[in-house]
Amino acid sequence: MPTSHLVSPTTSDSMPPFQNSHYMPNSSPGFEHSREDSTSSLLVDKRAMPKHWRNEDADVPALLRPLMQHLFACLCLVATGRPNLKLAWQRMNSGNEDDFQAERIRISTMLTNVNIVGGLLLATTATLLTTGPPRADIIDYNLAGPYHCFIAAFYFTVTGVMAGCTGLLMVSAITPEWVRETNMGTRLRIWIMLFLLACPFLSVGLGTIINFLGFLSAAWVSKDYLANVGCVFALAIPLSIIALFTFIQSKL
Incomplete structure (x- = not known):
């Protein structure tokens, strides 16, 4: 048999290609899975609600902590319509601009409604301050007590309308980054921001109560x-x- 037709079994033509993926770096399914897990955990940590946004008040003395937590919840309820800031943070960091715009429009609508009520109350109070009663023998609201109430109601209503206009101007120009890093970047700024948003409702509400008492x-x-x-x-x-509103809002 001629030796020219013999092929050595150790030649490169007979060797199969190197396809063992267990020895190839960065190709292991376990490695890819762990890398995806670490990336997703970083995203979750980045978008987790920070401590100063939560209603915890760990730095407050234990004796005052329940009071501060209830006060913060009430302020959130008046300012945003919710007892906490969890949903506001989620919409702000969802990555969808429509979510943030929907939240911004909702707050703007609340402020606009308060301004409308405040404007009507302001006109009514001004009329009571400048005109006399048509039947003083039935109700004489020009007496000292009622008149003092109307003056106080006029002041608080004007304050509420001014605060509402300021709130609308502030909310119309905010962005998620500005809220996270500036407006509500610290615990003190969150308290101030919530107070500014709640001030129109509180002032107009107080003016309404005083007017009613007059x-x-x-x-x-x-x-x-x-x-x-x-x-x-x-x-x-x-x-x-x-009383009925408080009843339906209480937990069963």
Whole structure:
């Protein structure tokens, strides 16, 4: 047999290609899985709500902590319509611009509604301060007590409308980065931001209550019997509404 047709089994043509993936770096499924897990954990940590956004107050003395937590929850409820900032943080860091815009529009709508109510109350209070009662024998709201209430109500209502306009101007120009790093970058700034957003509602609400008390006091000191009885029912109705609202908001 001619030796020229013999092929050595050790030649490169007979060797299979090197395909053992167990010895190839960075190609192991376990390595890829661990790398994806570490990347996702970094994203979760980056978007986790920071400590100063939470209603914890760990730095506050234990005796005052429940009071501060309830106060923070009430301030969040008045300012944003929710008892905490968890959903606001999620929408701000969802990566979807529409989520943040929806939250911004919701806050702007709340401030606009308060401004509308404040404007109506302001016009009514100004009328009561500048005109006399049509029937002073029934309700004389130009007496010293009711008139002082109307002056105070006018002041608080003007303050609420001004705060509402300031809040609308502030909310219309914010961005997620600006809120995270500037407006609400520290615990103190969060308290201030929530107070500024809640100030229109608090001021207009206080003005409404004082205005209402002025009418009640004028009706109570009236010599008309129906006016005396009517002020009792007028006081009972809003108190009942507040009690019912508190009842449905309480946990079962």
